[in-house]
Amino acid sequence: xxxxxxxxxxxxxxxxxxxxxxxxxxxxxxxxxxxxxxxxxxxxxxxxxxxxxxxxxxxxxxxxxxxxxxxxxxxxxxxxxxxxxxxxxxxxxxxxxxxxxxxxxxxxxxxxxxxxxxxxxx
Amino acid sequence: xxxxxxxxxxxxxxxxxxxxxxxxxxxxxxxxxxxxxxxxxxxxxxxxxxxxxxxxxxxxxxxxxxxxxxxxxxxxxxxxxxxxxxxxxxxxxxxxxxxxxxxxxxxxxxxxxxxxxxxxxx
Numbered sequence: 001x002x003x004x005x006x007x008x009x010x011x012x013x014x015x016x017x018x019x020x021x022x023x024x025x026x027x028x029x030x031x032x033x034x035x036x037x038x039x040x041x042x043x044x045x046x047x048x049x050x051x052x053x054x055x056x057x058x059x060x061x062x063x064x065x066x067x068x069x070x071x072x073x074x075x076x077x078x079x080x081x082x083x084x085x086x087x088x089x090x091x092x093x094x095x096x097x098x099x100x101x102x103x104x105x106x107x108x109x110x111x112x113x114x115x116x117x118x119x120x121x122x
Numbered sequence: 123x124x125x126x127x128x129x130x131x132x133x134x135x136x137x138x139x140x141x142x143x144x145x146x147x148x149x150x151x152x153x154x155x156x157x158x159x160x161x162x163x164x165x166x167x168x169x170x171x172x173x174x175x176x177x178x179x180x181x182x183x184x185x186x187x188x189x190x191x192x193x194x195x196x197x198x199x200x201x202x203x204x205x206x207x208x209x210x211x212x213x214x215x216x217x218x219x220x221x222x223x224x225x226x227x228x229x230x231x232x233x234x235x236x237x238x239x240x241x242x243x244x
Contacts, residue, residue, distance in 0.1 A: 034192045036203075041192075065243070068158045070236045072224055079201070081158075081222040081238040096242055098220035100203040102194055114192045116203040120218055120242055121187070 007069030007080045010103060010110060015062040022052045028112045036116040048115075061087040063094065076105040077113075086119075096120040129191030129202045132225060132232060137184040144174045150234045158238040170237075183209040185216065198227040199235075208241075218242040 001009075017024040026049035034041065035048040042051050064084040072079040080101045085094035102114035123131075139146040148171035156163065157170045164173050186206040194201040202223045207216035224236035 036190045036192060066240050068238045068240065070156045070158060070163075070224075070238065072236055073199075073226075077195075079222065079224055079236045079238070081203070081220065081240065083220050083240050083242050096218070098203065098205050098242070100201065100222045102192075102201055102224075104195075114194055114201045116190045116192060116201070118188050118190065118203065118205050120205050120220070 003071045003078045004069050006110065007078055007103070008067070010101070011064065011067055011080060011082060014101075015064065018052075019061055022055070023049065025049065025052055029115075030106075030111050030113070033111065033113055034115065036118075038118060057088045059089050062097075063087075065096075072102065078103045078110070083120075125193045125200045126191050128232065129200055129225070130189070132223070133186065133189055133202060133204060136223075137186065140174075141182055141184055144177070145171065147171065147174055151237075152228075152233050152235070155233065155235055156237065158240075160240060179210045181211050184219075185209075187218075194224065200225045200232070205242075 026045055029045035029048045031044050033045060033048060034043050035051060037051060042048050062084055064082055066083045069078055069080045082099045084097060086097050087094045097117065097119050100116045101112055103110040104113045148167055151167035151170045153166050155167060155170060156165050157173060159173060164170050184206055186204055188205045191200055191202045204221045206219060208219050209216045219239065219241050222238045223234055225232040226235045
């Protein structure tokens with residue numbers, strides 16, 4: 001698979017899982033993974049999963065606007081930047097967001113070393 | 123310097139140079155660097171510099187809204203995601219943008235291996 005196909009599969013899995021069952025994201029992270037979620041920085045799979053599961057909304061829907069991937073080094077790692085809209089709970093006005101992932105190969109699959117998420121306020 | 127300080131210095135230099143003298147950005151890229159600028163993908167310092175210098179506006183001002191950095195591996199590389207506003211030429215309505223940089227250490231300094239830029243349309 002090309003880096004674009006890998007990134008595309010990852011992004012689809014990530015947001016499908018985020019929007020349906022956030023606890024299913026834990027397996028994407030390792031002990032050296034980092035998540036920046038707005039102004040919070042968390043290191044390690046356990047803390048990241050706890051943060052994601054505990055986010056204060058019940059229902060969430062991501063809609064991707066743009067999605068760009070690049071190979072990020074000779075080790076096969078991949079960088080992905082996503083921009084899109086996110087709808088929380090019963091809100092009807094989506095908020096725009098940007099998110100960057102750094103994916104590292106591991107035993108035929110990939111894990112998330114870096115994850116940076118920001119809402120884009122107008 | 124911490125990764126946050128390095129990223130902060132880089133971001134300041136990058137946008138100051140972009141807004142005053144785009145040709146000064148060439149030295150930040152190498153032959154294996156990649157730029158995604160909207161839907162265009164370019165590899166290599168020469169092509170990236172040509173693309174940046176040839177962008178069809180004379181005056182440009184970036185205003186940073188958020189800026190987040192993370193260490194991106196044991197080699198000292200750094201990932202930075204910036205969101206902000208950009209004003210082209212005589213326009214008075216800024217457009218929102220997102221940009222991701224992957225910085226790699228090289229001889230006491232850093233170069234840009236990955237650069238992804240997208241305007242965020244509402």
